[in-house]
Amino acid sequence: MRSVLVVGAGAMGSQIAMVCALAGHQVCLHDVDPAMLERADRELRDRMARQVEKGRRTADDVTAAFERLRVADSLAAAAAAADADLVIEAVVERIEVKSELFAELDRLCPPATILASNSSSFVPSRLAAATGRADRVCNLHFFNPALVMACVEVVPGPETSGQTVASCVDLVESLGKVPVVLEKEIPGFVANRILNAVRDEAIRLYEGGYAGVEAIDTACRTALGYPMGPFELMDLTGIDIGYLTKQARYAETGDPADLPSRSVTELVERGHLGRKTGRGWYTYEGV
Template identity: 55%
Template sequence: MPGPETSQRGLARVLVVGAGAMGSQIAMVFALAGHDVILQDITESGLATARNQLEERMDATVAKGRMTAGTARQALNRLTCTTDLGEAASSADFVIEAATEKLAIKQHIFAELDRLAPPHAILATNSSTLGSSKVAKVTRRPGQVCNVHFFNPALVMKCVEVVRHPETTQATVDTVMELVRTIGKQPVLLSREIPGFVANRLMGVLRDEALSLLDAGIASTEDIDTAAKTALGHPMGPFELMDLVGIDVNCMIAEATYAETGNPTDLPHPMIREMYEAGRLGRKSGKGWYDYETPQDDRIHKTGTTL
């Protein structure tokens, strides 16, 4: 992991808003890179769960010999959890929002962040579907707003999509791109907004074709996943990926994309919506395209995914 070298660039103090799976891991990425990080959420229970999960992840990493116990403990000590957004934002240099993919919620958060954060702070959203122009317009600093989209699992995946909107300044883009590099990630710059950005648009084509093949009875989920892994070199197949990300998340992202484009082809596939309504949400619920309640089906390795 990179060392604590970013303080000289004025972005030493990082605030992550939202302690879900993505937000908590993003916070840990910055803490491991030497930043002082505050993870904020609206509930104490959500923060406690996030903290426990991160400690378990760090323990597992240490047990595998990939990190020393001292390094893990120092990083965890740099991570503070709070429900107080005002206190958390007051000293932040860089803020990344990782709340639910609902525009009204994000706009409320950004309006508050703009009021509470120092004037120099950069405000970013981790959204994978909503362009930052939609939250920038509720702030008085649109030039300091952009998308900084990490991939799941953020502790593993190297790619980070940086998306500028028409008012994002070049100084903001340059600063964020360099920041992403200093935390050990590889930034990909999008010069203008487009729903789904780059990676998820590519993966969406594969997912939709996989669903069409299954729906037509051409091949099973297992065989389609096997083809993706053994012929295309993907770390997991499209159905395994949907289960890992969550059927509910897939459905929500499709609906958000449709809200942006108005294109009916962007709506959730009927098979996805049927599974969502039946509560088959993937790994999180124990059942998705695969059954995770038996040991032989717990076969997805968290080594690479999107969204």
């Protein structure tokens, strides 16, 4: 059993905290916004109640997990309460917010505490730079929804120690998940880079006039066994998400190859962001 502090109670942090509590760890969940903590508690209780109804978990296991999961609306209180072996940061994807938080965690947490980030794109060395413990900083990249998805990428920076990696692998295995350990850091890591490469090739084929959106999605589903095609997936996750990620990458690299594609930019400018707006690559009724 370990003590884990999860910072950020949004889509990812709330479920990561629950996964850890269900696995028997003591967890403290912190967010700057008390409303997010209330929402996380409400959503997790609803979700767990449904799992009990479906017979996937016992009511006793769920009650015990909630007893191990505390919330705190001040970081200092959270750090003190948790006295954590490990912090998993899951706050908004902005480097200045994360860097400031890592500096504060470095001040608040005992020297042995590992500081891990769930960032989808920032490499750990960027966050380690804000701390005096680069050997105990790495990325632990969970996938959405964290309660369901098995893979967790463990990404060491150049100064991350082997002991830190081993400890993170241990933790991931204790959660019943599958650790995928990178040899060295790269923005976006493994799974999302591959996903994005497929998406970019699909867009290239479409913009080159080689095949239509539906044809490309059908090929991916029926030839490659993908559960959904790249255009369907973009509509589901929100076309603006990939657009903003590319803009951020371009701001970092200055490489025109990292700019969002023409067709994606046009969709975003017209407000066609996918299912959530009723129109993206496809049109959806009743939104």
